[in-house]
Amino acid sequence: MSQEKKYGMLIEQSRCINCKACMIACQAENNVPLHKHRNWIDESEVRGTYPNLGIDFTPNQCNHCDNPHCERVCPTGATFVNDDGIVLIDYNKCIGCRFCMMACPYDARYVDKERGIVDKCTYCTQRIYQGREPACLETCPGKVRTFGDLNDPKSEISLKIATHRTEVKYPETGTKPRIYYIID
Amino acid sequence: MKYEFGRRSFMKLGSCSVVGAIIGSQFKFASAFAETDIKDLPDNFSGDIRTHCGLCVNKCGMIARVNNGVIRKLDPIADHPKSKGMLCAKGNAGIQTVYDPDRLKYPMIRVGKRGEGKWRRATWDEALTYIADKLTEIKEKHGPEAVLFSSTEGFQEEYFLRLAEAFGSPNTVRHPTLCLASVNNAMFNTFGTVPHFDLKHADYVIFAGSNRLESLLTPDTVDMIEGKASGHYHVVLDPRFTVTASKANLWVPIKPGTDLAFALALIHMMIKENKYDKVFVEKYTHGFDKLAEHVKQYTPEWAAYETGIPVETIYKVGKDFMSSLPRSVFYSGRRGSWTENDTQFRRAIAIVNAISGAWDREGGVAPARKIGLGEMLIFPPDEPEAERIDNVKNEFPLANRRDGVYMTLREHALKEDPYPLKAWMIYKQNPLQSVPNSQKTYEMMKKMELIVSIDIIPNDTAWESDVMLPEATYLERTDPLHSLGGLEPAVALRQKVIEPMYETRPNLEIMKHLASKLDLGEYFDFTIEEWLEAQVEELPIDLDELKRRGFYADDKGKVFGKTLKEGYRFRTKTGKIELFSERYAEKGYDPLPIYKRPKNIPSGSYILLTARCANYTHSSLQNNEWLMAVGMHAMAHVNPIAAEKHGIVQGEIVILRSPYGEVELPVYITDRVHADVICMPHGFGHTSKGLSIAYNKGARGSDLLGSYYDKITGNAAMHEDFVQIIPKRTLHTEDVQGDRRKSRVKSGGITG
């Protein structure tokens, strides 16, 4: 296929048990500073009244938007969209103004004080370019995430998106996010 | 004892060869005594090593990515038959456990009063001489039985137990009576084995209190999520709305301690409606008629009254369970007992699974397979002459003698009945937190002239000891092979991925050294390499290949039906699955489970429940920064009805008081707990100042729990206690969830 790749992720949140393995796997893999995280799990309020209760766990991370506001507002051009759709940061160019953090509706970015830069999920480029899975996905007991090429109609992720009802987060912000959540 | 030394800074250092060399020289110093059995890894080793996690009981397969002698990442082994390609938060945070600055680094001998926290660093030789002299003195004065050896499972635990045996003490006490002794006993005395559940294929599963999605167990947790996603129906009986309950199709809040009534009613329905597997029962089981007669009294209506579950729900669950047969199972659970009648409750679960026809089939309940290992032929010590202090033989004839019974052993020790205990050797255990009623444990410690803790961190008990010996962590040592039983069995190899840091040593080396000081060197006349070679003998692959693969699994996968073959004899008295337990009858226990109503809750009190969190292994990982940053905050979960009754507001600090002690905790008011209970997480409230992160966070359950135990196995019963709740009228101010995103998304959101 001559077409360029576009990486995306599908999250089946009904499989998430809030065990936070993905958070720690990411922390270790990407050397994320203590108390900062590239991915995290939102726990909803308890719904309903006793004994008919419900609660949701939603894994979150950078949505690698098609129209990323973080990239738009970056004053030095440090944040950029890679050819394969992954939103990355050129750490040499980042001055740590944190404007991108204001612009991200998903709060996916954090400051790495030691390096004086802003950082976020990269889909573990160091792994995926070697044919391995992102750390969060690989370690997950529920295999909540599916990662792959959205431009390849035969990829697992494309097939799953085609056959399930999915949604993206905060589409109204116009960021065109590329992490899909299965609605069940 | 404080070293500013995190992994991030360590990694920076690691890349610098000068510093690498300095640390390297420490390694060499560390193994000055040790005959280096397994070849040393070079200081600047880089590469991937397959090994097994050691932070909980599961032993998940993982690959350690090592860069320049520093562990960079722990990844799951994708095709591991037990862990199924997962590694939980704990497993991933293992790096932080190795590089925890609070680790025990050197042998330490107490200089101040016990618990005061004043230590001096000693050499191994000095510390072990100190211990050996004291042990010899006690042995001469009181006999070897005056030394208690307590330990928790682990690949090197057998060397510790071997030392006990060689020393001549019958008094070993292990973790099962704080854990799954009652389940094991019930299963074993029904099926002659402790079976596993095929959760991946079971269409309908009842979980009673078993919180498999927060108390992770491989492969069950993974299979359960897979099974649920493929449309299986899960029912959870639990007074708490756990994560497991939240993912289930049906959550049935149940009055604590009444689960047996539900199980009996289920048996009643199955028999009454003729939905049990008659052919199976006829052919493979013993005592059905007696069972049928016995459960006539246990109607769903009766159970509804006892359990507080609406009778329609009991009928519905019963009907659905029966209509999915034989792919319906009642999951046995696996944890500390709840009530004094716990074994009988687990027996009822076993009976449901025995008459359902789900035995030894796909989607059912089946005996575990185990891959045989070779054995190192070593000089066996003599049987200890003295009887065990806890008199397990007579008090708990069906309990495992080597495991002992923690709760009654402590009573005997306090009364010095029939003889005193004078020294306590502790390996990989933290009795102050794991054994209910910490006050009694403190008293028992006062009786000891010597307390030695072998551990990787200065936990609460170690902090109260006389000598702390630093063990190498699971990533710094090579362990004996371990055969992991299960529906898909495997042989696990744990090999070191870095050399032991500081002066830590693998337990075998500690035992060897101590044994030589005690003139017992002949019992440890082997190396780990020889041990492994002997074990691997029985396997079709050699040790080098095993080291490459990290584990060995045959290609048979799940095999069912072995016990259904003609002529198979179950390992029970009658050779059949015993619905009516002849062994129980013989020993004077109820051969069929009889329901005992839980004690009435005193007015103004609540049943205390202790909860597990997927981020910690009991009390052992609260000092792990990464885990503490994402994990549960220790709070008392209180139902809104109870909160209103006491005028307690969200986040307020309360005192929980039981007859055995009191603790302070902030309150989380939530519908997620039954109105009769107060729930607190287990494993918090460390009193050891050696743990800079875990110290004084939350509260210890063992401070509140009394000394109840299951009557058949002696297993500690943890849900027999009542607590009062007393508001302190001060608000909890600390940020409840370490994770900033949490608080950003919902201000004031408190979770647990």
Place this chain on the structure above:
Amino acid sequence: MHEVEWGMPVVLYLYFGGLSAGVFILSAFLAYLRDPKLHKLAAFGAYFAPFPLFIGLFLLLIDLDRPLHFWRLFTTIQWTSPMSIGSWLLMFFSIIASLYAILWLPEKYSTLKLGKFKLSIPKSRVKIRGILGAIGFPTGIAVGIYTGVLLGAIPARPFWNTPMVAMLFLVSALSTATAVMLFASNWMSKNTSKEDFHRERKLLYSADVILIIFEMFILIPYILHNSISTASQSASLDLILGGEYTNIFWYGFVLIGLVIPLILETIDLIPEIARKQKSSHIKFFGYLSAILVLVGGFLLRYIFVYAGQASSFGA
């Protein structure tokens, strides 16, 4: 509690940036009027204008996580980034404001010495500063607007995401600048003739009253507009309508920063409006309104920067 990534340095930067722009605009405008009675005030404005900006820029610089890399801002122009445009704008403006200030120095400083470095101020300084004023005037307005656009152009923060924030910040910048002038006018009144003082007063009070009324009528539609907008936008208003920033917004900004100065200044102007007599100009009230307006302007930035970060989607 939410973690605040943009804290006090950013608040002060936005505040001082706006203040500088406002003071420059007023100074240029007063100079443009060529009213000798207002000359002193125009000169003061010219001297004053660069300083808050420099303080603000310094604070911003040290607030960067890598301050020594700030120069990267000026290696590129990112047309979609308000901060990139703003950085260039501020650089341009600070040069203009500095030169403008120098050109206002009295005749005797026709040559500035700084070690070996000499700067001779051309004789046609009045003309040049007129031109600089003409260029700086729209630049200053742009700077005033920019401080609001920086926040407003971000859909991720519903509390900020409306063009009215930019307007509000600009008007507030002018109002605070007026307050600075008012303060200065009071301060220098010993050497000012009664006539001149009266003229300054009337002008500044009138300007500020108009600006405060403008602010109020931006604020009202801001609240109305947000409250009937998308769920997250109306939810974000909770921050000032019952939430964490309610008291500081209503009592701090609205009451102290707008209503009280408006009343004080209006009272002073009533005789003028009624055309009966010249007002008495109680100095204390002059100082008081100036300080209150300055405090209000600061609170506005503070509330917006902090509350904005607490607002997000899915809240």
